[in-house]
Amino acid sequence: MDFSDSPDVAEFRAGLRAWLGEHLATYADGVGYDSAEGVAATHRWHRALAAAGYVTVSLDPEYGGRGLSDLYEAVVNEELAAAGAPPPPPIGHIAHAVADFASADLKARVLPGLLGCTESWCQGFSEPGAGSDLAALSTTATATDDGFVVNGQKIWTSWAMWADRCLLLCRTEPDQARHRGLSMLVVDMDTPGITRREITLANGSREFAEVFFDDVPVPAANLVGERGQGWRIAQHMLTYERGPADMGWTGRLGNVLAAAQEGVRSGRLPADDVLRRRLAAVAVDAQVLSWHVARSLVDRSSADPGSSGSIDKLLTTRVEQELYAVVGDLNGAAQVVGEQRPFNEYLWARAQSIYGGTQQIQRQIVAQRLLGLPRG
Amino acid sequence: MQIGLDPEQRALGKASGALAADLASGWDRGRGPSDVASAAPSDADWARIVEAGWPALRLREENGGLGAAAVDVAVLVEQLGRHSVAAPVIGTLVAAEQLQALGAPAETLEAIAAGELRVAPLLDAGLLGFAPSAEGALAWDSAGATLAYAPDGSAHALGEPLPTADVTRSVRRPGARVTDRDTALRPPAGDDRDRLHAFVLTLLVADLLGTMSAALDAAVEHATTRTQFGRPIGSFQAVQQIAAEDLVSVEATRSALYFSAWAVDALPPAEALRAARTAKAFASRSGVAVCQDAVQLFGGIGMTWESPAHVWLRRAQTDRTSFGDEHAHQAVLADLDLAPGA
Numbered sequence: 001m002d003f004s005d006s007p008d009v010a011e012f013r014a015g016l017r018a019w020l021g022e023h024l025a026t027y028a029d030g031v032g033y034d035s036a037e038g039v040a041a042t043h044r045w046h047r048a049l050a051a052a053g054y055v056t057v058s059l060d061p062e063y064g065g066r067g068l069s070d071l072y073e074a075v076v077n078e079e080l081a082a083a084g085a086p087p088p089p090p091i092g093h094i095a096h097a098v099a100d101f102a103s104a105d106l107k108a109r110v111l112p113g114l115l116g117c118t119e120s121w122c123q124g125f126s127e128p129g130a131g132s133d134l135a136a137l138s139t140t141a142t143a144t145d146d147g148f149v150v151n152g153q154k155i156w157t158s159w160a161m162w163a164d165r166c167l168l169l170c171r172t173e174p175d176q177a178r179h180r181g182l183s184m185l186v187v188d189m190d191t192p193g194i195t196r197r198e199i200t201l202a203n204g205s206r207e208f209a210e211v212f213f214d215d216v217p218v219p220a221a222n223l224v225g226e227r228g229q230g231w232r233i234a235q236h237m238l239t240y241e242r243g244p245a246d247m248g249w250t251g252r253l254g255n256v257l258a259a260a261q262e263g264v265r266s267g268r269l270p271a272d273d274v275l276r277r278r279l280a281a282v283a284v285d286a287q288v289l290s291w292h293v294a295r296s297l298v299d300r301s302s303a304d305p306g307s308s309g310s311i312d313k314l315l316t317t318r319v320e321q322e323l324y325a326v327v328g329d330l331n332g333a334a335q336v337v338g339e340q341r342p343f344n345e346y347l348w349a350r351a352q353s354i355y356g357g358t359q360q361i362q363r364q365i366v367a368q369r370l371l372g373l374p375r376g
Numbered sequence: 377m378q379i380g381l382d383p384e385q386r387a388l389g390k391a392s393g394a395l396a397a398d399l400a401s402g403w404d405r406g407r408g409p410s411d412v413a414s415a416a417p418s419d420a421d422w423a424r425i426v427e428a429g430w431p432a433l434r435l436r437e438e439n440g441g442l443g444a445a446a447v448d449v450a451v452l453v454e455q456l457g458r459h460s461v462a463a464p465v466i467g468t469l470v471a472a473e474q475l476q477a478l479g480a481p482a483e484t485l486e487a488i489a490a491g492e493l494r495v496a497p498l499l500d501a502g503l504l505g506f507a508p509s510a511e512g513a514l515a516w517d518s519a520g521a522t523l524a525y526a527p528d529g530s531a532h533a534l535g536e537p538l539p540t541a542d543v544t545r546s547v548r549r550p551g552a553r554v555t556d557r558d559t560a561l562r563p564p565a566g567d568d569r570d571r572l573h574a575f576v577l578t579l580l581v582a583d584l585l586g587t588m589s590a591a592l593d594a595a596v597e598h599a600t601t602r603t604q605f606g607r608p609i610g611s612f613q614a615v616q617q618i619a620a621e622d623l624v625s626v627e628a629t630r631s632a633l634y635f636s637a638w639a640v641d642a643l644p645p646a647e648a649l650r651a652a653r654t655a656k657a658f659a660s661r662s663g664v665a666v667c668q669d670a671v672q673l674f675g676g677i678g679m680t681w682e683s684p685a686h687v688w689l690r691r692a693q694t695d696r697t698s699f700g701d702e703h704a705h706q707a708v709l710a711d712l713d714l715a716p717g718a
Contacts, residue, residue: 001385003639006377071377261714280706280713284658284706287654288628295630367610367620376607
């Protein structure tokens, strides 16, 4: 048992810290998705991080990664959070899907842009009629002489407004049942027939969009893996998307917690005994979450993550929603009257139990796949 | 970074689990509260416990012990919780570690390691920590113990078991002095005190983990076989949602135990204690919650004496309260983190 950094990890961490110390100030300003300038700044930041070798470090060097274990991805997330830096590009799950399933030709065409962050990607999974029941999706890719023609609609597509490419889960085998009829395509977002419409979230966030496909041609060479393999690839991706470490969440929750604790210490956030105790209780949960994430990452470096990612997401959700609830209560009236950033962050935390598979679906996965309870 | 048990620790867990299961099968909770077998092990069972090296596990080699790491002891204690072992192994481990930290002479510790001297720790009346003296103290997990030592080295005989929630472990009052068994003790250094405290809290986390995981496994087994409306009740979403949250709690508690047990030997004492308080606060809340859910998932049968569900809940509540529940530790952590200038 050893929770401390190995010498290799410590060296990697120190190198990243040094790089951040030197370069963060140049790139950190104005990063966000609320304006064209913010998006441009975000892409600049991602490219700088990629050029320094800190994007998708767990990918094989053959594809442009550094062949490091998932632990190192977590170190990148932790150190960026600790330095107050914007998050790294959320492309690990896409990169692993392409690297593990795509043809050599497709990999050669798309991985350099993806990993170098010179091209921006989105992931087209959810549909209006296929949320938790993802296998019910109805966007079709009909085979033609030289590829496919895509028709349908995607929703909740993060960063679609600015994406150059989309990893699209769609139905290619209409005569096959549900998940057996799905395939994964790489779609260039400037192809004629694609329409994007921004979704403004309850908290004002503008990262999501709907994407409409009307007779969109996609070359056969853009098929990832084989026809009918889409569901398997999607499952593979979700295991990389659910872990809190993948999302860089624990470090950022740590920052929110530390800021709240500082606010109470300094008297800026008045806290009675009940609030102090609730803050201490959620600090306990956040600490246990970070230990659990470390354990998951080490387990994952030796075995397929499988369904245990659902445990991690459920635990993260518990901690995040309680943390923002406590922070909201510490803010008191200022939460409802005054600058609305804290309230918008609280609102966003409510989404944690919805996106990436709802709390209820995650529990069902845990109950049936990990505990072995019978399907209803 | 290597998080998890090594092959030797897994082997220790397996061997400990086998003996724990066997010891547990020889103890009978009877047909009701007045029919419970004593938690004290038979001479034969105690001999097996000593033979397995459990009382000696954590004592240093110069004191007749095996010098095991806290992680190893946690591996054993998880199995004691998993099988609701009645014999006072945890009480013995806690008392031995306390006496070692207080500088007890080697011959006293050697006698404990050899199973010849059977001791129990003295806790304050609130069960919050070690008692400052025998006055008003409680001898914790003391079934079959013959002596308890106060921090001044005075030896005390032990009275009859008090009524307790936990049917698997006894609490007794220290009684008459046994002056010819007095030993020389000294106040511990602050660092030793913190490390002792961290070790003890970690053992309680381990017992909670074993207890809650046993309760969840049994509840899942029950939900798989019990049918209503023509289906196993475990196929209903409402039941699955409860069990799934419980597995999240069990796995998070395991992560907390691993860190806390590692920290006892690897981190500076104050940091180890902080980690142990955090783990104990988490495990106290989640352990009791999971055991309560198990009672619910068992339905009516879970409220009967015959069902083991109440045994797990009794043990979890006792572990939770002993050496401070989540509220006690949250209060300390709040002071550490939130006091002005902290």
